[in-house]
Amino acid sequence: xxxxxxxxxTKKRSxxxxxxxxxxxxxxxxxxxxxxxxxxxxxxxAGLSRCGKSCRLRWLNYLRPNIKRGNISxxxxxxxxxxxxxxxxxxxxxxxxxxxxxxxxxxxxxxxHLRKKIKPQNGIRNRRPEGLQKPNSVAxxxxxxxxxxxxxxxxxTGGGEGEEPTTSFNMDxxxxxxMQYRSDFDDWLNVFPVK
DNA sequence: AATTCACCCAACCGCCTACAC
DNA sequence: TGTGTAGGCGGTTGGGTGAAT
Numbered sequence: 001x002x003x004x005x006x007x008x009x010t011k012k013r014s015x016x017x018x019x020x021x022x023x024x025x026x027x028x029x030x031x032x033x034x035x036x037x038x039x040x041x042x043x044x045x046a047g048l049s050r051c052g053k054s055c056r057l058r059w060l061n062y063l064r065p066n067i068k069r070g071n072i073s074x075x076x077x078x079x080x081x082x083x084x085x086x087x088x089x090x091x092x093x094x095x096x097x098x099x100x101x102x103x104x105x106x107x108x109x110x111x112x113h114l115r116k117k118i119k120p121q122n123g124i125r126n127r128r129p130e131g132l133q134k135p136n137s138v139a140x141x142x143x144x145x146x147x148x149x150x151x152x153x154x155x156x157t158g159g160g161e162g163e164e165p166t167t168s169f170n171m172d173x174x175x176x177x178x179m180q181y182r183s184d185f186d187d188w189l190n191v192f193p194v195k
Numbered sequence: 196a197a198t199t200c201a202c203c204c205a206a207c208c209g210c211c212t213a214c215a216c
Numbered sequence: 217t218g219t220g221t222a223g224g225c226g227g228t229t230g231g232g233t234g235a236a237t
Contacts, residue, residue, distance in 0.1 A: 016207090017206080017231090018205070018206075018231085019206085037223090038222085038223095039222075039223070040221090040223095051207095052223080053208095053223075054206075054207075056223070057205090057206070057207085058205090058206085061205075089226065090226085091225080091226065092224080103225075103226080104204080104205075104206090105204085107226075108203070108204050108205085109203095109204095111203090111204095111227095112202065112203055112204080
């Protein structure tokens with residue numbers, strides 16, 4: 001049975017390995033034509049022996065327009081620390097407040113740089129605050145959104161510890177990042193021109 | 196120069212939720 | 217309403233690379 005291009009329960013990590021320039025180009029072309037959705041279809045159209053998930057990850061973490069790589073500033077680091085203190089390991093939410101940064105990059109940065117800086121308090125590490133106990137991704141229910149809003153306001157006002165406010169906060173913006181990179185799509189197409 | 200170690204980061208895994216049928 | 221599938225997320229792994237010995 002051929003499990004290429006789909007999620008196989010027996011799939012090994014080394015199935016595909018690092019993406020090649022050619023694979024990136026095929027994926028970029030397929031997304032340019034069909035949009036960044038229906039990833040399984042994109043994988044098939046592009047003729048890639050990758051699963052949809054893998055294509056999505058590659059796009060979000062590497063190929064997407066306006067990706068910033070490396071050189072995380074002091075301000076960004078401070079915001080990561082502050083957000084993590086309040087909402088825990090919710091990398092996608094944290095990434096949403098850092099334009100151009102991906103959840104994977106922030107997660108890696110945390111694990112390799114910031115975790116060392118944080119001393120465990122009361123023997124508890126990375127514990128989610130009350131109201132944000134759900135382990136999976138963004139808050140989706142009204143209640144969760146309300147709690148997340150309270151947390152985000154806390155962050156932007158310095159966490160109530162006498163710190164200076166950092167940024168203004170807009171709840172809709174916090175959740176709606178869908179248009180974030182749209183304006184640079186044409187520039188990006190020049191990197192991976194459609195045939 | 197060769198080997199070992201530590202770190203970084205891209206990619207994969209498994210779980211969960213949303214959605215279509 | 218129940219079921220299957222796709223998408224999204226955090227956790228984890230393993231290869232590459234540079235520093236230390």
